Amino acid sequence: xxxxxxxxxxxxxxxxxxxxxxxxxxxxxxxxxxxxxxxxxxxxxxxxxxxxxxxxxxxxxxxxxxxxxxxxxxxxxxxxxxxxxxxxxxxxxxxxxxxxxxxxxxxxxxxxxxxxxxxxxxxxxxxxxxxxxxxxxxxxxxxxxxxxxxxxxxxxxxxxxxxxxxxxxxxxxxxxxxxxxxxxxxxxxxxxxxxxxxxxxxxxxxxxxxxxxxxxxxxxxxxxxxxxxxxxxxxxxxx
Numbered sequence: 001x002x003x004x005x006x007x008x009x010x011x012x013x014x015x016x017x018x019x020x021x022x023x024x025x026x027x028x029x030x031x032x033x034x035x036x037x038x039x040x041x042x043x044x045x046x047x048x049x050x051x052x053x054x055x056x057x058x059x060x061x062x063x064x065x066x067x068x069x070x071x072x073x074x075x076x077x078x079x080x081x082x083x084x085x086x087x088x089x090x091x092x093x094x095x096x097x098x099x100x101x102x103x104x105x106x107x108x109x110x111x112x113x114x115x116x117x118x119x120x121x122x123x124x125x126x127x128x129x130x131x132x133x134x135x136x137x138x139x140x141x142x143x144x145x146x147x148x149x150x151x152x153x154x155x156x157x158x159x160x161x162x163x164x165x166x167x168x169x170x171x172x173x174x175x176x177x178x179x180x181x182x183x184x185x186x187x188x189x190x191x192x193x194x195x196x197x198x199x200x201x202x203x204x205x206x207x208x209x210x211x212x213x214x215x216x217x218x219x220x221x222x223x224x225x226x227x228x229x230x231x232x233x234x235x236x237x238x239x
């Protein structure tokens with residue numbers, strides 16, 4: 001009797017949440033052809049139920065959903081556990097995009113968008129969500145301890161609730177103390193993009209300061225270098 005050969009391993013699971021069936025179908029089709037396992041939801045409650053039943057590796061989430069909007073869905077998804085989120089927003093709604101980043105979205109794509117670009121963004125975010133093999137040493141500075149292999153960070157022994165991008169940004173700063181970086185450099189090195197809205201970097205720096213600084217209004221660790229960008233400055237006793 002001929003033994004059945006196992007099929008190819010399933011790719012990462014992506015949950016697409018959009019109330020526009022045309023958009024959802026196009027996005028799902030492109031992701032499916034790129035090798036992803038795609039699940040779809042048309043509203044917030046359905047998305048949360050599907051995520052709870054089978055945890056996705058990434059969520060593509062429309063901001064403007066009926067009833068429960070994308071911001072609330074993102075908050076609740078984060079409450080279930082860490083998961084990368086790419087937000088879909090209308091062009092020109094900068095405030096909404098910033099709000100999406102504030103609640104923990106890892107990236108956003110403005111409508112109308114290229115499905116091919118979205119697939120590239122999905123791949124980029126998923127790669128960044130994986131631990132970096134070459135750098136697994138535990139990093140320490142200014143009361144901070146960051147373990148890249150375990151994807152855990154603490155300050156003075158207390159666990160820090162960091163999103164994927166916040167973790168990567170903090171790791172990059174810890175690897176390069178005392179050096180100033182432009183927002184373009186940070187976007188390229190941390191996000192892996194050579195294009196994009198630089199407010200993404202600004203928002204993530206602000207969020208990270210809120211979690212690692214004693215007084216985020218007067219940051220001592222992540223300092224603004226006027227006319228340049230940002231610099232991580234360890235505490236004097238760590239120098």
